[in-house]
Amino acid sequence: MDLDAITEYSALHPKPSGLILQYGTAGFRTKAEHLDHVMFRMGLLAVLRSKQTKSTIGVMVTASHNPEEDNGVKLVDPLGEMLAPSWEEHATCLANAEEQDMPRVLMDISVKAAVNLQQDAFIVIGRDTRPTSEKLSQSVIDGVTALEGQFHDYGLVTTPQLHYMVYCRNTSGQYGEATLEGYYQKLSKAFMELTKQTLCSEDEYRSVKVDCANGIGALKLKEMEHYVSQGLSVQLFNDGTKGKLNHLCGADFVKSHQKPPQGMEMKSNERCCSFDGDADRIVYHYLDVDGHFHLIDGDKIATLISSFLKELLLEIGESLNIGVVQTAYANGSSTRYLEEVMKVPVYCTKTGVKHLHHKAQEFDIGVYFEANGHGTVLFSKAAETKIRQLTKELEDEKRKAAAKMLENVIDLFNQAAGDAISDMLVIEAILMLKDLTIQQWDALYMDLPNRQLKVKVADRQVISTTDAERQVVTPPGLQEAINDLVKKYKLSRAFVRPSGTEDVVRVYAEADSQVSWDGSIEKMCGESLIPWVVGVVVGEKRKPFQ
Ligand SMILES: CC(=O)N[C@H]1[C@@H](OP(=O)(O)O)O[C@H](CO)[C@@H](O)[C@@H]1O
Ligand SMILES: [Mg+2]
Incomplete structure (x- = not known):
């Protein structure tokens, strides 16, 4: 490691002395003007992590649902999951080292973590639409190149798209092709296959209104629209052309204020949803005929999805286990409904997706959602292999069709991270297949106030x-x-x-x-x-x- 060169580069991204930041549940997050040195240093750290794991590591520049003036950064580990806890500590130490101590702290980390400095490193970088994100991602790149790492800059992508890229690259393309085109192709193919036999042709089912929080979700949904347009028409609101990111709109606003986003025309009983600023969360909502607002949060999304999956499992007649993972914020009614009516085991973890993701990995099929709408479904390798095999072997037409549906569901879910686009397509497919209106879905149980x-x-x-x-x-x-x-x-x-x-x-x-x-x-x-x-x-x- 050429510490002199690193010292020289680092001087271009100096740390304001005395500033202390913590790598929290979602990486570093604060006012954008305090983050330049953090970005540079996370570029350095990503190179060490890449060398240590001999894998591609992701760096995403975003502050998700937080105000436009904020920004943030998080590292993505080899299988698209959140950074390992021991490295969160390294990240905090490195970000807080005063300028003159930084090269030594970097060296200490590489010794502690037994990093082979001769190993090659490859980093993929993504960013959201915040005005400060482009410059800050350039600082990440400066850090990567200061340690002679190779990189690919995906530019504007949603957080879950970057997780997807990391996962693809570290499975030699087995999970999918590591390009945006590959992501759209994979999801749209699964969605079209899944919905092709739906009976309902009414427009009501084929159209959904999306509040994009004036964020990256709007750009990426526009890119994806034509891939799925035969099955679903998506109307975008808060697409970033006028409003401010996450301001009075988006999933976090809708969930925490329990009211409709501004900037969206909602007619009664129309199916609407809101993404957050980096498109890794989604909640649904609608106005009833009396103009009352109804929120369908992550808990109800998990309920819809797990009841659909449970039915398919019964249909194929295989004893694959299914578990639902929630946090303490899950509404008590949802937990009761899942356990007592659906007879699905429910587990509670600490807040933060990494905890839920980890727990969900213990099941053949692990459904996890935070009440705020962040979640996905994980299939174990064994369950995936079994399901794919059944699509070929089963002779009974009904069972075979159920296995095929499950196979498409596996491909439609982002297995690396909660993903608003992917979750929306799954939900839309289920509603079409089950011939359910948003009111019927909402009526599964009543949330406790x-x-x-x-x-x-x-x-x-x-x-x-x-x-x-x-x-x-x-x-x-x-x-x-x-x-x-x-x-x-x-x-x-x-x-x-x-x-x-x-x-x-x-x-x-x-x-x-x-x-x-x-x-x-x-x-x-x-x-x-x-x-x-x-x-x-x-x-x-x-x-x-x-
Ligand atoms: C109650 C709540 O919504 N908490 C959020 C929030 O965590 P806190 O630790 O509560 O600040 O941000 C996390 C990261 O985005 C998200 O995973 C979590 O669900
Ligand atoms: Mg987010």
Whole structure:
């Protein structure tokens, strides 16, 4: 490693002294003006990771659903998954090293991680549509070239498209061709195959309105549109030609405000969906005839998908196991419906896709979705091989058709990461095949009323949790206080955790609809729980719930 050359290059991307950033749940994320040195250093780190794993590594420049002024970066590991936790620590150390210490820290990492510096390195880079993303991705490239890594810059791509490219390249093309054309071909072929025998021909089923959050999803859906136009017509809104990224629109806005995005014409009972800023999340929604807004979130998406998959499995008569993975934010009604009505086992992990993804890998078919709409379905290698084999061997026409459908579903899901485009096509296909309207889908179960709030505190790390973040460990007394509170309401649940991406504490509460009308959710969240959390964290001595 030529440390002098690295020092020289690094001086072109100097670190503001004293700035400390953390590689969080979704990489580094902050105001774009603080990120130039981080980008350069992540270019360097990606080269080390590539040498260590002898694989292509991805670097994505995006801040997803966060405001346009922000930006961020995350590394993508060899099979398209999130960076390994030990390397998250290396990333934090490298990003925070003061200018003069950086080459030594880089060297330390390569020794600790036993990196063979003679090994070749190959990095693929992608970026979203933020005004700062192009320049910042150039800084990543500077880092890669400073360590003499090879690279391919995919330019503007969605986050899941970059994950797909990494996965393709590290499986020698077995997963698909590592180009945008390859991605569109693979998905559209599976979608058209899957939907070709659908009986319904009414336009209602063939058309969907998409709020693209003024982000990259709009560009990529436009590119993809003609591949699927015979089966589905996609109407784009918030396509970035006027509005600001993620501003009053997009999946995060719709989910957290539980109201329609601005900039989208919605007529009653029309099927609409919203992507987030980097198109790795999706939620559906519609207005009913009375003009009431209905949100169909990640939980209901997981329910629709798992009931469809379970039916297909019954049809082919193979005992492949299926599991659904959620987080504590999943609505209690969804968990009950999945376990009690559908008889599907449900598991809860910590927040953050990497935890869900990891758990979902334990099943033949692992369905995972965060309530906010980030998720996908993973098929184990054994299940995939079995299903592909059945499409050839089965003689019974009905069973064979079910196996073929499953095969297309495997190809339609992005197995590397949650993907709004791919999820949308799966959902559209299921609705067509099952002849379901959005209202019928929505009526599978009724969400418990719920609230999610953020509290700004001096040090959010004062709160620590256990049991997949559902129980507070510290500060003492807080969990007991929550227990006392939820005891008072039917079907109620509440929890508090420090965010992994923002400097806030998140508070979640839900309760039976009967009692929510008298404002108990508000009582739980607003009047009592939040002041208590804030009080504890700032060290106030006041009693809870006063
Ligand atoms: C309640 C919530 O939606 N949390 C989000 C948010 O994490 P926090 O750790 O809650 O800030 O950002 C993550 C990354 O995008 C996403 O995976 C997660 O679901
Ligand atoms: Mg996102």
